Amino acid sequence: AQSVTQLGSHVSVSEGALVLLRCNYSSSVPPYLFWYVQYPNQGLQLLLKYTSAATLVKGINGFEAEFKKSETSFHLTKPSAHMSDAAEYFCAVSRGAQKLVFGQGTRLTINP
Amino acid sequence: SAVISQKPSRDICQRGTSLTIQCQVDSQVTMMFWYRQQPGQSLTLIATANQGSEATYESGFVIDKFPISRPNLTFSTLTVSNMSPEDSSIYLCSVEDLRRGASGEQFFGPGTRLTVL
Numbered sequence: 001a002q003s004v005t006q007l008g009s010h011v012s013v014s015e016g017a018l019v020l021l022r023c024n025y026s027s028s029v030p031p032y033l034f035w036y037v038q039y040p041n042q043g044l045q046l047l048l049k050y051t052s053a054a055t056l057v058k059g060i061n062g063f064e065a066e067f068k069k070s071e072t073s074f075h076l077t078k079p080s081a082h083m084s085d086a087a088e089y090f091c092a093v094s095r096g097a098q099k100l101v102f103g104q105g106t107r108l109t110i111n112p
Numbered sequence: 113s114a115v116i117s118q119k120p121s122r123d124i125c126q127r128g129t130s131l132t133i134q135c136q137v138d139s140q141v142t143m144m145f146w147y148r149q150q151p152g153q154s155l156t157l158i159a160t161a162n163q164g165s166e167a168t169y170e171s172g173f174v175i176d177k178f179p180i181s182r183p184n185l186t187f188s189t190l191t192v193s194n195m196s197p198e199d200s201s202i203y204l205c206s207v208e209d210l211r212r213g214a215s216g217e218q219f220f221g222p223g224t225r226l227t228v229l
Contacts, residue, residue, distance in 0.1 A: 032216040032217075034216070034217065036220075041225075042117075042222060042223070043204055043220040043221050043222040043223045044155075044204070044206075044220040045220075046113075046218075046219070048218065049217055051217075070155065090154060090155070098159070099145065099157045099160065099170075100145075100155075100206075100216060100218055102154045102155045102156075103154060104154050104201025105153075105154045109223075
């Protein structure tokens, strides 16, 4: 069975600081991994995805994530936080053409 | 990417009644999914809506409570039956188009925010 663990239900950073949101996965087969963002009162938007190509994946809005098989991790980073990045972020795992399994979510707050 | 709309966007319902949520996609897609997001929680898959056949439900969800229709490749409905306050959640539909490859990538609708009194 697949599972995803997001470390930290709430992360707070200052505007301009590094954003690091942690995600560890468990999968018996090579996974597909995703980061989604949910702004208040909106649906989910795909930030980026890993599908066994390059291990460093670049997404929208300046976010990127690195797939590390040895650490079973897929942490999300952004070099410089912007106020508009405040949202809920979800890491998810799939084995392809099947259901997505979501982590618990991390609420990102940006301090001015 | 597919554009997905949901109706209604929100509703307030009385205990014991039922609500049908519609999901419309702007292109034909292979797979459609329905998720529940309880307040302050992550997303939980309710069922996979298959065109021309019965929906496939996840553990803990049953057809009598959450009947689903998928009459064609662009439309699906989810009904929340005999509602109780515990059904207050955001309900989201999503799609995966296998013609883009079976990566598991899903596109989500804006959600339906349901409050049951």
